[in-house]
Amino acid sequence: MALSIRDLDFRYGASPVLQGLGTGELPRGELAALVGPNGSGKSTLFRCAAGLLRPHAGSVSLDGADLAELSPRERARKVFYLSQDTEARVALSVFDIILLARKSLHRGFALAASPEDTRAVEAVIEELGLTPFASRDIATLSGGQRQLAAIGQALVRAPDVLLLDEPTSALDVRRQLDVMATIREATRRRGIVTVAAIHDLSLAARFADRVLVMNEGRIAQAGAPENVLAHRAVSETYAVGVHLERSARGTLLVEPYIHGQ
């Protein structure tokens, strides 16, 4: 029971972005961190996996079934992609947009939301500590609060596959830990396959069950954090040295450094 991405090719015009990219099996209940430099194709990979872009070759399958064969709505029920852009300045409340994410799971044109839907929204809002902001317009929130609301949209849909493009980039230290713990917990409890693009290697090492290193449209290395992050693929990908260390609390710390400095 896993997500499997095989031999993915994608190009914008003539320039290739993904070149025979494969992730191997990403099992349910595991959080995978996708790391890699800017422009290595992480967002394109997410868009292909979510069906927003049609890859020129390769396949994305969940539990053995090809996702390309599903209708957009069916695929969207299984896979939810949270893009990096959470900056929409719109006169909608936190409750509105999370309810919207829930409501769009259903077919049909019913204008009112069912009690079941509002209950699910309420639960997610409480889980993320958004209750004090629930009625505020997202345009008036801080970047971090907006990011939390966006994560609420992802959780309320209870997808099978969760693709998160830098879910913690706008969050303060405490919220980064909270959100990553929430995501990991939801992933395990609900048996979701979660792939999160994360720039902070220590954060990736700390929360991910598996790290995928992406470079120039391919997965350069994949596996358990302590194995992958020590691998020379990481040094080569970022052109840095990497020093790994266990803290006194047992947490894996990653210290990248530039040679000669």
Next chain:
Amino acid sequence: MTAALPMPASATAEYRKRNAKRLKLVLLGLVALAVALALDVSIGPGNLPLADVLRTLVDPQSAAPRLSVIVWDLRLPIALMALAVGAMLGLSGAGMQTILANPLADPFTLGVSAAATVGASVAIVFGWSVLPGAGPFIVTANAFVFALGASLVLFFMTKLRGVSAETMILVGIALLFTCNAITALLQYRSNEVQLTQIVFWTLGSLARATWGKVGVAAVLIALALPFFLMRGWALTALRLGDERAESMGVRVDRLRLEILIATSLLAAVSVSFVGGIGFIGLVGPHIARLLVGEDQRFFLPVATIASAVLLSLASSLSKVITPGVIYPIGIITALIGVPFFISLVMSIRSRAV
């Protein structure tokens, strides 16, 4: 005495309360609609007492024939046309603003109205009809076909280029200038009678209202509003960006095309009935956005109602500036609309920084 401690309301309870408030605003809007209509019907040359006018409306049988003719044949079609055209332009503008993610989009700024004027001018100057058998409706038919054509050009041109909301507005502005140039060329070639007709068309006037047109407009609104509302959730999702909407399973391209066709139909019909009336499709939705936010289930009806009320009030205003003279309503809406348009541009710029 019990001190009222603020109850820690649940998010759902607050949401319900907000919805109830928004629903109340819709109902209030309908009341405002009725008041504006009564006001519009009661104003006009002849200085008829308000009570007489209202009695004639409620009970036409008992009214004096002269009164009945003035109210039912002269004033009511115009007053209802103001509401209907306002509603069509408001819904059209609201729809365009939502699918283009641009608060400056409306039939006027995108060149759809200008294209309709070209169609009308072609009919007036050359007598060419695009639709065969248009007969006496040749001017209206041409305006309609050209407006629809402009919307489709807009859609397919932007489709070709692969295309952001900003591009669409730029293409719309290019379209507007092109249409204005063609209309000017036609005016240059026309004789005096034709010139007067074109100018009259360009101004936009409710004096062309008839019961037939009011009926057509009413049917169109009755069909269009549910068509939009059925897509309410998907349209709200679109406000969060194409990618987010697509992640939620919304077929963004199809939705955009459906709404674009519907909005151009609304714009084309209103322009072909009464000529170019600008800015209503900007101001009405803007008021709606301030009142109920952008949940399209509330935004679309309130934008429709607010625009109808606005045009109705503008119609009343057009009759009281100089007693005995009814100014073309397009002039009134432009004079009020332009400063508003500028302030809207400024506020968007300051927000973007």
